[in-house]
Amino acid sequence: MEKISVSPQNNFCPQTLFMYGTYREDGTPNFGLFCWFSYFWDGELGVMACIGGEKLTKDRIRETKVFSANLVTESMLPIADYLGNNEGYNKEKMNIPLETERGAVLNVPVLKDSPWVFELEVFQSISFNGSDVFLCKIRNTLVAKELKDNSIDVDERLRMAAPVTWIGEGQYYTLNHETLGKTGNWKDLYGKNKV
Known part of the structure; x- marks a missing residue:
């Protein structure tokens, strides 16, 4: 495979989509679409979100x-795309049919249709030229019960979750839900490592 040098970019590095939920000053829910989302460890699992x-x-x-960070599913994509392409400063943006409820632990709006939702509390933020990174404690995770049912094959649970990804090329993608192998399947690929 021949490689070329390009400017800094993350194309073809799949990122899962989330809708972040906050309450406006008047108490109405507001959601936006984001994908710069990952995890860190500081004695417990945490979330880092860049906006x-x-x-x-x-x-x-x-x-x-x-x-809240609400996982976007294939069935939620049309509303997620709408929310991600209309400014939150527009007061009419949220005048749409959207089922929400309050988080179980934090005062955050949660999307009823999302199968995996993090309730997040920011404990540190870092401002950069053009973005902010929020380091968050996960105060609660709301999960569709069937996604934690180990009697259901993991491939089927992934199909049920149906997360949507983005690769920076202006297109949304689904996962193909096809298992490639298990962690450790290739640990002995090159024989035992000798110390």
Whole structure:
């Protein structure tokens, strides 16, 4: 495979989509679509979320220090795309049919249709030129019961979750739900490592 040098970019590095939920100052829910989301370890699993540009979602996270991260599924994609392509500063944005409820632990809006939701509390933020990174404690995780049912094959549970990914090329993608192998299947590929 011949390689070429390019400018800094993360194309073809799949990122799972989440809708971040906050409450506006008037108490109504606000959601935006984001994918710069990952994890870290600091004695327990935490979340790091980066938001570029100026957005109502970022304003509300800075103000309240809490938000929800709702996994986007294939069936949720049309509403997620709408929410991600309309500014939160537009007061009419959220005048849509969207079923939400309050988080189980934090005062954050949660999407009823999302099968995996993190309730997050920011404990540290880092501001950069054009973006902010929020380091968060996971205060609660709301999960569709069937996704934790080990009697259901993991491939089937992934099909049920149906997460949507983004690769930075202007297209949304589904996972093909096809198992490639298990962790450790190739640990002896080159024989035993000798010390």
